[in-house]
């Protein structure tokens with residue numbers, strides 16, 4: 525009797541286990557469309573090479589034929605996507621995120637359907653500009669479905685530049701449709717618009733002017749644009765310019781132009797006092813301010 529109870533208990537546990545297993549099995553349509561690993565011909569390295577050359581390079585070389593648009597932004601939240609059929613590569617999925625040089629990030633793109641041999645390539649730049657290859661990943665972490673090959677992952681990756689990055693989700697070996705995926709990232713920070721290390725909500729100048737030198741209305745003063753406390757000297761000058769522009773009615777140009785000159789002069793007086801700039805540099809800024817066409821109104 526005791527043995528029967530133990531046997532019943534074991535059977536119950538086994539049934540529970542089988543049930544759990546069943547829940548994780550995905551629909552059979554996907555299973556049927558999957559090509560087992562051993563049936564994929566050729567060496568994967570060659571496949572990858574040909575994929576990269578024939579698809580990605582071709583796509584990027586024929587930019588006019590391709591719609592270069594972003595599918596979405598990566599901003600710390602997990603993102604899901606799907607390539608439904610063979611037309612997928614007419615519209616490669618591009619995602620963007622902003623990063624600072626030295627940021628340490630991770631990107632993991634597990635498949636959500638058994639047929640997708642997911643892979644990704646990371647570029648610096650945007651789809652509207654030049655894309656500079658940074659890194660790529662393919663078979664790193666075994667997929668949850670026992671599908672073909674493995675899923676891509678990069679961990680503890682140090683971003684080499686500050687600016688916008690573009691992540692392209694693509695396949696490596698073709699294993700079947702649909703091709704679903706999830707993008708899981710860490711270390712991507714969407715709250716520092718000007719990449720100066722200060723979070724937007726704590727940054728007095730969330731869109732700092734980061735030029736190397738102070739440029740006023742197109743006139744390069746040649747004076748170093750010092751960055752301090754989340755802002756730059758150009759930010760402080762721009763604040764004054766914005767205030768002056770706000771007061772412009774269309775017939776008070778000379779009054780405001782003089783006021784601008786006097787306000788900036790007060791600011792640069794303190795910069796000299798604090799030894800941030802020299803007297804010569806102060807006069808270069810004054811000259812640029814005087815030559816500038818400020819105030820102005822947009823469209824005038």
Ligand SMILES: [Ca+2]
Nearest residue numbers: 718720722727
């Ligand atoms: Ca910032």
Ligand SMILES: [Ca+2]
Nearest residue numbers: 729730732754
């Ligand atoms: Ca800033």
